[in-house]
Amino acid sequence: MDFALNSDQQAVLEAVGTLLSRHAGPARLQQLGGDEPDYDHDLEKRLLEAGFLDLATTRSTCRLDAALVLEAVSGALGSCAAGWRLLVAPTLDTDLPGPVALVPDGRRGPVRFAADADAIVVIGSPVRLVRPDRSIARVRSRLGWPVGEVRELPAGGDLDGVDPAEVRTWARTALAVEMVGAMQLALDMTVRHVSDRRQFDRAIGSFQAVQHGLAECSVAVEGARWLALEAAFTGSAAAAAASLTHAVDASRLVFGRVHQYHGAMGFTREYDLHLATMRLLALRSEAEALGSPAAACAAEHWTI
Amino acid sequence: MNFDLGPELTEFRLEVRAFLEDFGDIGAFFHHEDDYDVATRRLYLALGERNWLALAWPVEVGGEGKHPLFEFVLWDEMARSRAARPPLGSGIVAKTIIRAGTDEQKERFLPGLRSGEIFFSLGYSEPEAGSDLAGLRTRAVRQGDVYLVTGEKRWTSGGHRADYLWMLCRTGTQESRGRGLTILIVDRRSPGITVSPLTALSGERFNEVFFDEVAVPVRNRIGTENGGWGLIGESLATERHVQFPPARVRRDLDDLVAWLSERGLTADPVVRHRLSDLAVRVAEVEALALVMCEAVQDGRDAAVEAAANKLAGSEVAQEVARLAGDLGVPDSVVVGPQIEYLWRQSISETIGGGTSEIMRGLIAGRGLDLPMHR
Numbered sequence: 204m205d206f207a208l209n210s211d212q213q214a215v216l217e218a219v220g221t222l223l224s225r226h227a228g229p230a231r232l233q234q235l236g237g238d239e240p241d242y243d244h245d246l247e248k249r250l251l252e253a254g255f256l257d258l259a260t261t262r263s264t265c266r267l268d269a270a271l272v273l274e275a276v277s278g279a280l281g282s283c284a285a286g287w288r289l290l291v292a293p294t295l296d297t298d299l300p301g302p303v304a305l306v307p308d309g310r311r312g313p314v315r316f317a318a319d320a321d322a323i324v325v326i327g328s329p330v331r332l333v334r335p336d337r338s339i340a341r342v343r344s345r346l347g348w349p350v351g352e353v354r355e356l357p358a359g360g361d362l363d364g365v366d367p368a369e370v371r372t373w374a375r376t377a378l379a380v381e382m383v384g385a386m387q388l389a390l391d392m393t394v395r396h397v398s399d400r401r402q403f404d405r406a407i408g409s410f411q412a413v414q415h416g417l418a419e420c421s422v423a424v425e426g427a428r429w430l431a432l433e434a435a436f437t438g439s440a441a442a443a444a445a446s447l448t449h450a451v452d453a454s455r456l457v458f459g460r461v462h463q464y465h466g467a468m469g470f471t472r473e474y475d476l477h478l479a480t481m482r483l484l485a486l487r488s489e490a491e492a493l494g495s496p497a498a499a500c501a502a503e504h505w506t507i
Numbered sequence: 508m509n510f511d512l513g514p515e516l517t518e519f520r521l522e523v524r525a526f527l528e529d530f531g532d533i534g535a536f537f538h539h540e541d542d543y544d545v546a547t548r549r550l551y552l553a554l555g556e557r558n559w560l561a562l563a564w565p566v567e568v569g570g571e572g573k574h575p576l577f578e579f580v581l582w583d584e585m586a587r588s589r590a591a592r593p594p595l596g597s598g599i600v601a602k603t604i605i606r607a608g609t610d611e612q613k614e615r616f617l618p619g620l621r622s623g624e625i626f627f628s629l630g631y632s633e634p635e636a637g638s639d640l641a642g643l644r645t646r647a648v649r650q651g652d653v654y655l656v657t658g659e660k661r662w663t664s665g666g667h668r669a670d671y672l673w674m675l676c677r678t679g680t681q682e683s684r685g686r687g688l689t690i691l692i693v694d695r696r697s698p699g700i701t702v703s704p705l706t707a708l709s710g711e712r713f714n715e716v717f718f719d720e721v722a723v724p725v726r727n728r729i730g731t732e733n734g735g736w737g738l739i740g741e742s743l744a745t746e747r748h749v750q751f752p753p754a755r756v757r758r759d760l761d762d763l764v765a766w767l768s769e770r771g772l773t774a775d776p777v778v779r780h781r782l783s784d785l786a787v788r789v790a791e792v793e794a795l796a797l798v799m800c801e802a803v804q805d806g807r808d809a810a811v812e813a814a815a816n817k818l819a820g821s822e823v824a825q826e827v828a829r830l831a832g833d834l835g836v837p838d839s840v841v842v843g844p845q846i847e848y849l850w851r852q853s854i855s856e857t858i859g860g861g862t863s864e865i866m867r868g869l870i871a872g873r874g875l876d877l878p879m880h881r
Binding site: 310311313350352466485490 | 632635639642661662707708709713829832833834835837839842850854863
């Protein structure tokens with residue numbers, strides 16, 4: 204057991220951090236439209252060219268490093284389908300270069316990246332690959348992601364030999380990792396805010412009520428992080444379901460607390476907090492769309 | 508013990524419901540900008556015609572002289588039909604003028620407030636003074652017959668359309684805190700005022716209002732110089748019973764159940780379990796509101812009861828608003844359905860009008876008599 208980053212991981216995270224600090228972040232997302240952003244093709248291209256999205260290319264490669272990069276991209280509010288490419292694509296062994304959306308079979312309604320996707324992977328039995336006719340419309344949302352409205356999809360082609368359960372597992376892990384990135388960003392912004400903001404002649408972060416509230420958030424996010432990284436490390440379906448269940452629970456706690464401690468500033472569109480927090484709702488909704496992660500968790504642990 | 512509001516108030520509730528049939532769902536409850544000017548003004552004028560904006564004012568200043576619980580019933584029904592929230596003008600402003608204003612001020616402001624024709628916006632909060640209001644910095648310097656006001660107010664709802672700003676200004680030293688504050692009525696069209704928008708996630712427009720040596724006549728001062736803090740404390744006490752109407756969350760829950768039902772989700776045992784939990788919480792909010800009403804009815808201070816009412820009501824409003832998203836209902840995250848709107852809007856409920864932290868502190872300090880740590 205060793206929870207420290209090895210030198211390769213350190214080097215990758217440092218390099219991807221530099222790229223993200225230049226080409227992603229809240230200011231970049233605001234530039235792309237804020238809570239209703241465009242797809243960031245430029246960021247995706249840069250990440251691809253630098254090789255950061257292809258750290259795991261085959262089913263058998265350990266996807267831990269890929270998960271670490273995904274957490275960083277999410278923490279920088281990257282507006283592209285990095286979760287797909289980093290963690291899910293290796294399961295398919297199919298090279299799909301452009302934006303890809305993941306849709307559970309039968310799902311109708313808002314789907315992340317659907318309006319921008321060159322290809323849609325439908326998670327059913329069998330797993331199918333659909334090339335959307337260009338008619339998927341953008342949805343008005345305040346979620347901080349480009350979202351498309353999926354209605355009827357063309358049949359597409361079956362992806363033989365791809366296990367839908369395995370796709371689902373990696374989709375869950377990717378969501379958990381993305382939630383961790385967004386929660387950590389929101390938490391970091393809040394810790395900064397309560398340290399700077401003074402009322403009653405003291406920093407509001409010196410009030411025990413605020414300290415305890417944020418300490419609980421910190422524990423919840425840490426727990427979510429290690430569960431998600433463990434899921435990426437092991438590739439286990441049970442770990443994926445557990446990590447996503449915990450991330451979803453943690454996101455409820457974090458959402459409420461970070462907004463509360465920001466006071467009025469936190470619910471203005473001018474301030475960046477909502478760019479991180481609104482995303483959590485989209486990710487949560489996607490988590491449920493894959494089938495309740497809590498139910499999956501139970502199914503993985505007990506045969507009742 | 509008796510949980511009934513009594514025949515007079517019950518009859519009045521029915522009267523309000525009948526009146527509101529013409530006005531429900533105009534969106535003004537949530538300050539939708541598009542609806543505001545036309546629909547809300549029409550509603551306030553209609554209320555004015557019935558003298559319902561002055562229900563609890565004394566008869567000698569044109570009021571109905573009713574018990575404050577009539578106001579509770581009125582604004583509770585307004586919340587249920589999502590018609591409007593209580594205007595600042597006929598509440599805090601008018602009641603403070605009635606108690607502490609000069610005869611000239613009463614003549615100048617009360618008729619327009621009673622008829623629903625003039626609008627006030629609240630100028631208390633500042634960038635550096637929110638929960639800690641006594642630390643505010645907007646300065647008013649007396650110069651002959653005027654005060655020159657310089658500073659910045661923030662989160663002023665309706666500040667861009669109000670006729671007047673009801674301002675708390677610093678006239679003493681910064682160190683004097685609450686003892687150096689004065690209430691001034693400022694004409695929003697005065698030279699030296701700049702208003703710029705801040706947009707809430709709900710779409711509601713707040714404002715930053717900047718004051719650059721704005722001349723305010725001394726005759727617009729309410730009460731004494733440096734006597735503002737006591738007045739705003741008393742004025743809050745006169746408005747506690749309308750601060751968070753429980754019908755707001757009852758309506759939210761009804762709408763949520765209907766919306767989930769339309770989507771065929773209410774047969775799911777998990778959904779039913781979550782909804783029944785919420786129903787119990789809403790019942791709790793209603794019970795706490797009655798406890799507050801009883802204190803008001805008996806003329807007690809009601810600060811702790813009102814804090815409990817606001818704390819529980821606003822927290823439950825968020826829980827109701829967040830359930831559809833928790834359940835992962837796809838269109839709960841798309842702009843359009845009211846359910847999605849409530850989710851964004853309710854974020855502000857535990858912050859505006861006194862944060863949950865301030866409410867908890869008040870309940871702990873004054874309700875439980877726990878020692879204060881400063």
